[in-house]
Amino acid sequence: MDEGLRSELQKQGVFVTTLEELYNWGRKNSIWPLGFGLACCAIEMMAASMARWDLARFGAEVFRPSPRQADLMIVAGTVTKKMAPQVVRLYNQMSEPKYVIAMGACAISGGPFKQGYNVLKGIDRYIPVDVHIPGCPPRPEALIHAFMTLQEKIDAQQLKGEGRPRHLDPDAPSEFPIPEYGEHDLEPPKNPEVWRPAVVVR
Amino acid sequence: MSNPYLPVLILMVAALAFALGPLALAWIWAKKFSPKKPGPAKNATYECGLESKGDAWVQFKAEYYLYGIIFLIFDVETIFLLPFAVAFTGLSAGAFVAMMIFLLLLVEGLVWAWKKGVLNWE
Numbered sequence: 443m444d445e446g447l448r449s450e451l452q453k454q455g456v457f458v459t460t461l462e463e464l465y466n467w468g469r470k471n472s473i474w475p476l477g478f479g480l481a482c483c484a485i486e487m488m489a490a491s492m493a494r495w496d497l498a499r500f501g502a503e504v505f506r507p508s509p510r511q512a513d514l515m516i517v518a519g520t521v522t523k524k525m526a527p528q529v530v531r532l533y534n535q536m537s538e539p540k541y542v543i544a545m546g547a548c549a550i551s552g553g554p555f556k557q558g559y560n561v562l563k564g565i566d567r568y569i570p571v572d573v574h575i576p577g578c579p580p581r582p583e584a585l586i587h588a589f590m591t592l593q594e595k596i597d598a599q600q601l602k603g604e605g606r607p608r609h610l611d612p613d614a615p616s617e618f619p620i621p622e623y624g625e626h627d628l629e630p631p632k633n634p635e636v637w638r639p640a641v642v643v644r
Numbered sequence: 645m646s647n648p649y650l651p652v653l654i655l656m657v658a659a660l661a662f663a664l665g666p667l668a669l670a671w672i673w674a675k676k677f678s679p680k681k682p683g684p685a686k687n688a689t690y691e692c693g694l695e696s697k698g699d700a701w702v703q704f705k706a707e708y709y710l711y712g713i714i715f716l717i718f719d720v721e722t723i724f725l726l727p728f729a730v731a732f733t734g735l736s737a738g739a740f741v742a743m744m745i746f747l748l749l750l751v752e753g754l755v756w757a758w759k760k761g762v763l764n765w766e
């Protein structure tokens with residue numbers, strides 16, 4: 443709907459909206475995260491949900507113990523290669539539409555343990571990440587900022603066309619392949635469908 | 645003259661609509677805007693992240709129960725032994741013999757179980 447017409451109508455006391463906006467408004471204010479912490483960053487995530495930072499202001503205080511009821515996975519901590527298949531499986535088990543926040547240096551790239559033989563160098567190798575928060579650990583304020591960024595993203599999501607959520611696209615895959623333990627590394631070591639690292643030009 | 649229960653009926657219908665309306669709306673919405681996207685991991689029974697393996701219908705060894713029962717008998721026996729030991733100096737010979745017979749009966753059972761090989765854990 444035309445912005446000018448809308449504000450003109452608003453001045454007259456008539457509020458108009460679209461079904462899509464209403465839907466996104468409801469979704470963005472009730473993001474339920476999965477209660478799921480992997481390492482030290484999870485402590486900050488817990489702090490963010492407690493009284494001092496109060497994630498409840500964003501409608502996101504209900505940490506769900508089951509992936510079936512969660513909309514958001516906060517990958518809070520170091521993802522070891524032992525844990526990666528479980529993370530991907532849990533992500534697969536979440537109901538659509540679902541989002542991922544990679545919290546902290548570890549979830550983004552392996553962080554301080556990047557050289558470790560058993561540490562996954564970023565969860566975005568297997569699942570699509572919506573918001574990355576740098577930091578080791580990121581403060582709860584940073585997590586809240588990630589929440590607000592995600593809310594903006596959800597708000598701008600269209601139900602039709604190119605950028606629609608995956609569940610509305612019949613061609614999009616329903617699940618991402620779960621890696622398995624191989625001889626030296628996880629098999630496959632990454633999912634090329636998801637992982638598109640920026641090309642470094644020297 | 646209308647029935648005095650008419651307002652109750654109207655309220656009941658309103659309450660039902662209030663309860664069922666949102667459910668129906670959610671159902672219609674899900675049909676139209678949230679098509680199902682099932683997959684093998686999503687349809688799995690367990691949701692702890694690990695794959696379930698094996699059968700849920702495993703049997704415990706019967707030996708476990710025999711162990712448990714024998715343990716329980718001697719566990720309870722201590723309750724009788726304790727007052728016996730405390731009052732030992734003041735007891736008559738008859739009471740002592742009775743207690744010994746009681747002990748013997750239980751120990752006999754233990755020896756029998758031992759002979760039967762119940763105490764061997766395989």
Ligand code: SF4
Binds near residue numbers: 482483520546553
């Ligand atoms: S980013 Fe830092 S604080 Fe977070 S899990 Fe890794 S080591 Fe811990």
